[in-house]
Amino acid sequence: MMLIDNVARRSSIKALRLICTRTVHSGQHPSKNFSYPLLASRPAARALKPLARCYPSICRRGAKTKSTVEFDDLSLGDLPQASITAGLEKRPGKDEVPEYPTVVQQARNNMLKFGHCVVLTRVGGFYELFFDHAETYGPLMNLKVSKRKGSAVPMAGFPAHQLERFLKILVQDQNKSVAVSEEIPNDASKKVKSGELKFDRKVTRIITPGTLIDESFMDPWKNNYLLSIHVDHEALKSLGPVQDTPGTDKVPSVLNLPRTEVGLAWVDLSSGDFLTQSTDVASLPSAVARIGPREIILDSSFKDQRESRIVSMLQEDGYVITYQEPLGQKLALADWIPMLEDVIEDFDTTNFSPAEVAAGGSLLHYVNTQLQGSKARLQAPISHQPENFMSIDRNSLRALEIRTTMRDGRQEGSLLHTLRKTVTKSGTRLLIERLTEPSMSLPVINDRLDLVEEMLEYPQLQQDLVIQLRRTFDTLRLVQKFSFGRGDADDLVELSKTIFRTTDIANLVTEHSSSRNAIPLNAEATEADTRRRGCLSSLSNRFDLVSPMKLATRILEAIDEDGLSERHRLEDDEESAIIEMAQEVLGQEAGEEDLKQMPKKIRPKSNAIAPSFKSATDGREDIWIMRRSASKSLTKLHEALDHLTRQKTELESSLKKSLSAESLTLKWTPNLGHICHVKGKDVARAAAQIAKSVSSTKSTRSFHLPEWTHLGTQLDETRFRIRSEETRALGDLRAEVVQNLVKLRRNAAVLDELDVACSFAVLALEKSLVRPILNSGTTHNIVGGRHPVVEAGLGDQGRNFTSNDCAVGDDERVWLITGPNMAGKSTFLRQNALISILAQTGSFVPAEYAEIGLVDKVFSRVGSADNLYQDQSTFMVEMLETAQILKQATPRSFVIMDEVGRGTTPEDGVAVGYACLHHLHNVNQCRALFATHFHALADMTKDFESLGCYCTDVAEEPDGTFSYVHRLRKGVNRQSHALKVARVAGLPEEAIEIAARVLSQSMPTHPSKPY
Ligand SMILES: Nc1ncnc2c1ncn2[C@@H]1O[C@H](COP(=O)(O)OP(=O)(O)OP(=O)(O)O)[C@@H](O)[C@H]1O
């Protein structure tokens, strides 16, 4: 009754639309900032006809705000941990008599078969959830859960065109797996079996967070990786922990596990990227953090090993984990080929270790299961060789805030956010990839730097390229749609435009290279200058445009863009009509009594339930998306249509004349078919001549005329054939895209590289960055280095950043840094790690001069993060991270350690700090920056040959004011001036007084007023 009351207050269908909108939106958890556009997607129009069937759960009366399950009460995070084949055994036997109506039984069977999924069952124009799925997820999606008359089965549903919106809630926000069961037309024999049902229902795809293809809610700026991890479980078990952990039977660190080989394979179904890597258990956390998968697949045997450190490590990091029953017979490399795109020459089968093959096999098995038979075309897998890349361990990725900030996991304030000047989505994805796995190859880095320098030297070229790049679309994701047999006319148009822009870009680059080469190099030109001259031409040589251009031209010549936008306008109108229709259905659902209370205007019309099927006959929606010249058949069919249309006009005017009825029109209506229609004063005249009318009002009259019925049918048929021909021609174009897949992807890769290079050039100019000099040594010589993010933050407040030098390496491998709180120690540590990362990414760096020996691994131990849930105290976390550094850093690594040992007593802290310095200095022999407030460490390490002491300061003025001196100087600063910070932070004055007293008692030499 509640909704009817609401309805009664509103007086138009437009207002009703709002109710419907709010019905869907209400009940959201305030902390979840969803924004679901009600009219989500264009394909909505398809739902128009079946909507008349009555499954309108969200639009039913009373559907408003009766949610009883709170968002937070629902389990978030992990998928239900059922294996993906669980429940099969519970399927009813063939001869078993179904307990439910067939549609419900079909849904039930699917729920049993796909036990780990939320099952959405297509019923007419709706997707329905049944049984406990309706009860659990219905309220979560703010759908009314109801039971049909005489049935005990709970159900909840939504209009089919809103599928993406609800998938977002289930898959993207709730990390659920969703099985979408579609209607498959039954043939005659099956119809009998299924109780005369027109349709069977079959799960056509399972959608999980890691298997998105082209869903609109996918983040376009990030890769959406699905990762499979293969660990030889038996080996892990039989070897036992490498090191017993005294006093506890747990193995808190993966470092204590045997160094068993781990195979990784990951794929982005939306772009076709497919990679593998072999690593070991100790390096697994960092590898997974670098990949940043949206979903991880583990062998179901891991389920029995929940306590295993690997699983809990992945859970700690919040990954979505899905367990999969292992395949009886493991997929061999040869079995991968059917899922790969046609060009297999890139696929060197010798590159893959057995663990990678096992991981890849289980990955592809999973993908196949989710796709339920539709074909995926992935790129040939690339075996990622860790030695070719700088490794940034998991903690450094987080601590250096490369992708997101540490505090709230947001992009704003991260390195990526400060650096990103890319203008395309796939260029941004490449930038992220490069930032998280900088190169270890001098030629690769220099090539990248050459490009940036070239763009800086020729800013016009850079600007022209950016203009063209901005006009491109995301080719990788577009072509992937086509490889899945999706992709519509809009996608084709976007693709063709991108190919044309690519040609413009190729021309720009080629012209630039030839004009550069035309000018002879002067005598002083260095080898580097010569190399840089060729950097763009080697890039442009990678473009392969001949056959893509043919494709683009064909698309452009075939697709009528005006028709396409007209079609969209119409579809948008139809979507509005759907909403209106929903209200009308609502009216039908309401009882007689309820209807009486509804304002007349919105009472359902008598024929509202008849489908608003739009025939092509009345000529209004003669909107074609293909040009008539697109194929010979289309040309012929359009000529035929023109001819028939002329005949219609002639018939119309001859009828007007013979009946003396100027208002006569030849029309088609859903209820009456082909009719002649007259109005006004013509009604009487026509009535006199034509006895039998099929419909009449005071001022109109409609009647059938065999000539018009015959002609109209011919027109219909021709239009139908044009539509079929358009579909066929579109199919041809799609196939042509697939044939060009490899070339299109390669061209797109060149564009991405150009985008990143242009972006780095813009950045270098804006932020006064310099080109770093990379060498194969093990020293860092940075003059006037700055922290790119802190500098930007200070700049926003009108403050300056104090630059600092850092010459760490052969002479002084370890720098011990002391100094007051807030004087910039942590900033200095991080800026030098970031400069190394940026340099090897191929970017210019924030410094006046930078010469850097290649760094193989960057490690950071900064800040403390408790992990009490995992039974890890502050100090345990500190030690776990420190252990990783001391065990894994090599002489080529770069380590920053910030206040190691502060999580315990000063005595213990100093002891641990000393041990770390000792180990770094003597065993790891890596470059290390070590910041501490334990200045005793400076005394204790006096005899460390390659350790230098540096410090920051506080400058105190005679009037009692002070300022921080962020510039580092050689030496040790034994004062932390902590009380100054305490006072600035607002500690009560009395508390500060007491602290000062305690301090002067414990340190008599301390100045009497240390704050
Ligand atoms: N080189 C610099 N130039 C200008 N301001 C700086 C510089 N370095 C740091 N700062 C400012 O000082 C603040 C504190 O710096 P930071 O955290 O590095 O100090 P710290 O020495 O590590 O302090 P603590 O000992 O308390 O950890 C920064 O947030 C920044 O605003």
Ligand SMILES: [Mg+2]
């Ligand atoms: Mg600090």
